[in-house]
Amino acid sequence: MPDSVPEPGYIKYIEHWGSDKRIIEAARMSTNKGFKGWPKDEKLLGYLWRNKHYTPFEMAGMVLEIKAPIFVFREWHRHRTQSYNEMSARYTPLPDENYIPTLERIKMDGGKNKQAVGVGPKISDVRANIWLKDLRFSYLVSQNTYAEALVSGVPKELARLSVPAGRYSKMRASANLRNWLAFLSLRMAPEAQWEIRQYANDVAEHIELQFPRTYALFHETALSANVG
Amino acid sequence: MPDSVPEPGYIKYIEHWGSDKRIIEAARMSTNKGFKGWPKDEKLLGYLWRNKHYTPFEMAGMVLEIKAPIFVFREWHRHRTQSYNEMSARYTPLPDENYIPTLERIKMDGGKNKQAVGVGPKISDVRANIWLKDLRFSYLVSQNTYAEALVSGVPKELARLSVPAGRYSKMRASANLRNWLAFLSLRMAPEAQWEIRQYANDVAEHIELQFPRTYALFHETALSANVG
Amino acid sequence: MPDSVPEPGYIKYIEHWGSDKRIIEAARMSTNKGFKGWPKDEKLLGYLWRNKHYTPFEMAGMVLEIKAPIFVFREWHRHRTQSYNEMSARYTPLPDENYIPTLERIKMDGGKNKQAVGVGPKISDVRANIWLKDLRFSYLVSQNTYAEALVSGVPKELARLSVPAGRYSKMRASANLRNWLAFLSLRMAPEAQWEIRQYANDVAEHIELQFPRTYALFHETALSANVG
């Protein structure tokens, strides 16, 4: 399956601050020295990373905009070191966009991830398709109930009661590099749910683009260890 | 309307640590002295509170168990200084319990809170009742789709897609007293949604029981100012 | 007295991210809209600030480099939402630079700040000058002991025992705008020690330069209220 966020979800780069070089500069505060240049300072960068001297990695960071289903945001928001501003159904109706998994996704072999596996023997195409049809119907009923509430004069903050976990929402998220890497180490891992893993993979690409040397170190080590 | 959490929601006290006295002891570290006794030390407690010396209030805290609809937890989890462990539909099916607002609640005058007010003129009993009937039907369809998914062998982590924002979940939450009071100052305020306000009111009762002198200070001042 | 950091201390701008506009963009996520333009959006910015909707102010920030005496850093580091990388006497000898207050500073009227005032009647020039001479001598003895330790082969991490609270150190500090403003509201206040207040004033100038509209709101309101 494609390792990227399914439509209409997206990850959009807003901005970043700092750089691999800035991390070195911050670390060199401890010895009252500065950046010496690449590739020479790759050794120090690797030392910091491997010895878990993570504070210099707090001197850089990134702001992203994300569109994802609510159940993905529910997992995401457990990361309490990020800053969030999300679309709110208290203030504006959530557009009628809902996540529909592919047949391939539903039948996916979860590997070591027991949560990704169904209760019975592998689900048949027939049953999966029946559920997908019913899911679409459930989404439709939820939306009709929501739309009716809004038209009838039910307060928006109550109208949302029927909105399903599969409904898309949007947010901006900001974190420093240390905390983005902690997020990635948990959410790119095979135990993470497939959906948030696609988002994490996309976040990783933006991180790699702006912080290539740090990302290379993370990639080598962090998926088998914890970033903290 | 009754100022308490609607059934089947609840707030259950698990434990607390510290006390009004402990706060004084911590504050007195700065001058190398200790607790002198009540009511004498009420003056210092008031001084700390009014001058926003909040760190001594971090030396006490409380753990609670909460059952509430998902849309309430979505607001609650924005408080990133609390610790959470929530029931997860990845691991266990969420029981079929959903929040149904009362007619009185739907027609409530939101006061200064524009989010609590519907779009049109005050909603009629007839339209409100129609929506409530439709909400029950939407909940039913969502649940049937969910139950079918679980039986068919759809992984639990996907089966939850149809689960509505009104579905009940459960969690434990822990925070220090400073952060509980910050939570209360935002969630007991008239701008907060009525539902989370009922939970905040119940939290406040537990706080008042264990930390009566601190709560009295909060009650005097914090609803008109920010706790930080 | 001049309202700026005394030599050889300094505040050096390293970089910032976000802008007044980005704050509006983040806040508008809640209603699924974007930035509309100045001065139109000043109204929203003011609304966010005055109603303590602080999370959009977390979408911007600044990295600074600071040289200050250790007693100033001891106060600074109580702000646990900033990221720090400081020069460390475990790794490198701290240069022999120490803070010497001016006569004017020693005799300063502390106003409401009782900590800024001496125990007796206002200190005389004669006694203040005697203390200053003795302070220089104490600094000299501390430094000789430190230098001797380093030459003798005492580990750097122990050699530092004689280093005084007035010794200069250096660090980089990074925080988002919300947290910088919380820092300023406490450290620009008249109760703050004069020395850290000079640093806060300099931080404020950098904040004002990059986030002029937000700073204007802060300046109007925050010194009399808490940022949180």
Place this chain on the structure above:
Amino acid sequence: MPDSVPEPGYIKYIEHWGSDKRIIEAARMSTNKGFKGWPKDEKLLGYLWRNKHYTPFEMAGMVLEIKAPIFVFREWHRHRTQSYNEMSARYTPLPDENYIPTLERIKMDGGKNKQAVGVGPKISDVRANIWLKDLRFSYLVSQNTYAEALVSGVPKELARLSVPAGRYSKMRASANLRNWLAFLSLRMAPEAQWEIRQYANDVAEHIELQFPRTYALFHETALSANVG
């Protein structure tokens, strides 16, 4: 050398909250179940720990009182997830107690810890003793200058300039169990400075006493891995 805090330093237990059982209860929220009993639930506790599901360990914690030299507190306060209330020389004179390392400590083999080793060949008893004599003299001059300032009417907040890094201070510190264990994993490690390591060892004893099953898991694994 004795593995405990040198006099007059100390670690004093104030209180704790939660227990190994509470951690299980919190973790079982995810599956809507509760505590089943020991030793049965040791398996789950071990699973949580080894798979870095650390949030249930935030449902317990401890408050301690610590007396230690300022250079130890400077390292300690880098742990930004603890709450602190420290004695302050702005408010009260710091008693004349200063850390004097033993000869054994000065000559200690730092092992892999290069910071613990002097610059030259291993320091001789003679040179170490000369430095110790000079350190005592430096402490004496610092204190005389400090005492004189206080008597002369120099504000306390300035009088402290001559106070050395070896001077004892006191504080209360509170953290949840997850964060105490993160502290221990860094400060019990051989790379940590010997002095803070003694404090960490004492903290560990208090943790072990109250949370024996969790501590056993930590002890097995955490000194070779990161707690996060």
